Amino acid sequence: MKQLVRVFIAIAIVSALLLVAISKLNDTQGYSGDNTLTIYNWGDYIDPDLIKRFEKETGISVVYETFDSNEAMMTKVKQGGTSYDIAVPSEYMIEKMREEDLLIPIDHSKLPNLKNIDERFMDLPFDPDNKYSIPYFWGTVGIVYNPELLDGKEFKSWNDLWDPELKNEILLVDGAREVMGMGLNSLGYSLNDTNKTHLREAKEKLDTLTPNIKAIVGDEIKILLANEEAPIGLVWSGDAADIMSENEKLDYVVPEEGSNLWFDNMVIPKTAKNVDGAHQFINFILDAEVSALNTEWVSYSTPNKAALEFMPEEMVTDERFYPSAELTEKLEVYENLGQANLAFYNELFLEFKMHRK
Amino acid sequence: MERKTSKLTNVFLMIIFFILYAPIFFLIYYSFNSGGTMYHFESFTLDWYKELFSDMRLLIIVLNTLVVALLSALFATIIGVIGALAIHEVKKRSIRNGLLSLNNVLIVSPDVIIGASFLILFTISGYKLGFYSVLLSHIAFSVPIVVLMVLPKLSEMSSSLVDAARDLGASTWEVLIKVILPFISPGIMAGFFMALTYSLDDFAVTFFVTGNGFSTLSVEIYSLARRGVSLNINALSALLFLFTILLVVVYYFITQRQKLNAVGVKK
Numbered sequence: 001m002k003q004l005v006r007v008f009i010a011i012a013i014v015s016a017l018l019l020v021a022i023s024k025l026n027d028t029q030g031y032s033g034d035n036t037l038t039i040y041n042w043g044d045y046i047d048p049d050l051i052k053r054f055e056k057e058t059g060i061s062v063v064y065e066t067f068d069s070n071e072a073m074m075t076k077v078k079q080g081g082t083s084y085d086i087a088v089p090s091e092y093m094i095e096k097m098r099e100e101d102l103l104i105p106i107d108h109s110k111l112p113n114l115k116n117i118d119e120r121f122m123d124l125p126f127d128p129d130n131k132y133s134i135p136y137f138w139g140t141v142g143i144v145y146n147p148e149l150l151d152g153k154e155f156k157s158w159n160d161l162w163d164p165e166l167k168n169e170i171l172l173v174d175g176a177r178e179v180m181g182m183g184l185n186s187l188g189y190s191l192n193d194t195n196k197t198h199l200r201e202a203k204e205k206l207d208t209l210t211p212n213i214k215a216i217v218g219d220e221i222k223i224l225l226a227n228e229e230a231p232i233g234l235v236w237s238g239d240a241a242d243i244m245s246e247n248e249k250l251d252y253v254v255p256e257e258g259s260n261l262w263f264d265n266m267v268i269p270k271t272a273k274n275v276d277g278a279h280q281f282i283n284f285i286l287d288a289e290v291s292a293l294n295t296e297w298v299s300y301s302t303p304n305k306a307a308l309e310f311m312p313e314e315m316v317t318d319e320r321f322y323p324s325a326e327l328t329e330k331l332e333v334y335e336n337l338g339q340a341n342l343a344f345y346n347e348l349f350l351e352f353k354m355h356r357k
Numbered sequence: 358m359e360r361k362t363s364k365l366t367n368v369f370l371m372i373i374f375f376i377l378y379a380p381i382f383f384l385i386y387y388s389f390n391s392g393g394t395m396y397h398f399e400s401f402t403l404d405w406y407k408e409l410f411s412d413m414r415l416l417i418i419v420l421n422t423l424v425v426a427l428l429s430a431l432f433a434t435i436i437g438v439i440g441a442l443a444i445h446e447v448k449k450r451s452i453r454n455g456l457l458s459l460n461n462v463l464i465v466s467p468d469v470i471i472g473a474s475f476l477i478l479f480t481i482s483g484y485k486l487g488f489y490s491v492l493l494s495h496i497a498f499s500v501p502i503v504v505l506m507v508l509p510k511l512s513e514m515s516s517s518l519v520d521a522a523r524d525l526g527a528s529t530w531e532v533l534i535k536v537i538l539p540f541i542s543p544g545i546m547a548g549f550f551m552a553l554t555y556s557l558d559d560f561a562v563t564f565f566v567t568g569n570g571f572s573t574l575s576v577e578i579y580s581l582a583r584r585g586v587s588l589n590i591n592a593l594s595a596l597l598f599l600f601t602i603l604l605v606v607v608y609y610f611i612t613q614r615q616k617l618n619a620v621g622v623k624k
Binding site for chain 2: 004011044063064065068082226
């Protein structure tokens with residue numbers, strides 16, 4: 001009994017000491033001031049030095065919280081309980097949040113740096129006139145491949161994946177829109193196609209790809225490709241950048257028929273307490289030089305035209321991440337197809353997954 | 358009863374331990390890699406450890422995680438022991454089984470549901486998310502574990518032990534302090550450590566109830582999944598692994614001393 005009491009008292013003392021240490025550390029971080037700005041972002045998705053710089057320039061102390069999926073983020077924002085001033089959802093989630101009235105309109109007059117954003121990435125179907133969101137990073141869907149393991153085989157078209165020589169070599173990311181989109185694009189259809197005949201056709205075509213497919217996987221696709229477990233993968237360009245920084249042998253290509261264009265945009269959720277600070281932060285990120293530093297750190301494609309001048313030459317001219325105008329024309333953002341169409345997409349995708357030869 | 362372990366058992370044990378520990382050592386090995394990746398070792402470096410200790414935000418998150426684990430395990434143990442004693446006292450079998458089932462439902466129900474319901478509870482009651490919301494929910498999901506750990510010890514105890522104490526003039530309080538608690542203390546300790554580990558690595562519940570700048574390690578690491586985990590997380594894992602080993606060693610020595618005391622002269 002004595003022993004138990006002793007152990008418990010020791011634990012209580014240790015906890016108290018730790019609590020004191022935490023509050024001391026928090027003070028050094030300046031988290032206790034009134035003028036705070038809470039940012040809700042993907043993990044590791046901003047250069048931490050820029051946050052420090054923003055704090056210095058404005059006197060606002062930033063609380064940086066992270067999430068691991070759009071759905072999880074939306075749940076937290078919807079429930080309230082935390083005052084997130086800025087969140088960074090993907091485009092389809094922005095549409096959902098807009099529909100559920102979770103966003104505050106952004107005052108463009110407070111964002112003098114908005115002119116730095118490339119026109120091509122403004123006023124897109126998921127957020128007309130960018131009333132609620134400002135582009136943060138963008139990217140594509142394409143093919144990561146390992147030239148070394150494939151004896152220098154090149155990929156120009158989606159149809160190159162159907163090569164019988166590639167038996168059991170391809171990893172697909174587990175997303176209905178991505179995989180169905182690949183099927184539609186390979187036939188020359190739009191990846192927002194809702195024509196049932198076209199969709200069936202795309203699914204039939206995907207079925208003929210099954211001998212070449214090694215597996216359909218989730219986030220672990222990055223590790224598998226970097227470790228050379230498979231030579232080909234269908235991935236988002238953001239993942240491709242990560243994979244290639246892990247393993248320099250690999251290469252990435254956006255097929256010529258076109259592909260998906262995705263966005264992560266900054267929004268101000270309804271939970272915001274510091275709307276003014278949120279505008280200041282968005283404007284800060286839109287600054288050409290800041291955006292350049294951030295892009296170098298994150299290594300995704302920036303929508304900031306002015307930032308390109310401050311970035312290393314080899315990054316800007318990299319066609320893999322900044323595709324030519326001609327190809328950009330063919331990139332499409334996923335449109336919200338409505339519940340019924342989405343269900344049909346999912347159904348076909350499931351049928352395809354079950355179709356094993 | 359000393360039995361010789363055969364060679365085969367030893368080999369089997371070695372293989373199992375190897376399988377369990379290899380990934381951990383793999384992680385630790387690459388935490389010293391200057392190459393920055395997990396598959397190609399370039400040269401030895403301590404940079405990741407330096408980076409880890411200069412990352413204030415991450416250190417605060419680690420300390421948060423430890424404090425929540427320690428405190429939630431402490432409170433959950435106290436509440437769980439009281440609960441186990443209460444369930445044990447119930448004489449009617451049907452009621453007792455009913456209570457036990459209620460306890461077990463909490464253990465088997467998915468974390469995501471528990472987390473989401475806590476989030477709804479906290480937001481409806483207007484409670485701010487942060488340290489206390491995380492602590493409360495961790496206490497809540499640790500209590501059933503402690504109850505489950507302590508109950509078998511209670512049923513193991515022969516009732517004549519309590520009767521004897523009462524015959525010798527012990528009050529109810531004295532019986533509890535001097536007879537029951539010492540007897541079930543291994544169960545209490547086991548329950549405490551289970552609660553501790555549950556709290557340390559819980560993600561699903563914690564994700565929903567963190568907020569306002571308070572975060573824990575599992576939430577932070579999960580959020581890195583999209584961008585890839587950098588090697589300072591390996592460095593952190595290495596340190597936490599060492600810390601755990603240290604705890605286990607300390608726990609071992611404490612129990613050894615108790616054994617010696619038990620055999621030797623009573624103080």
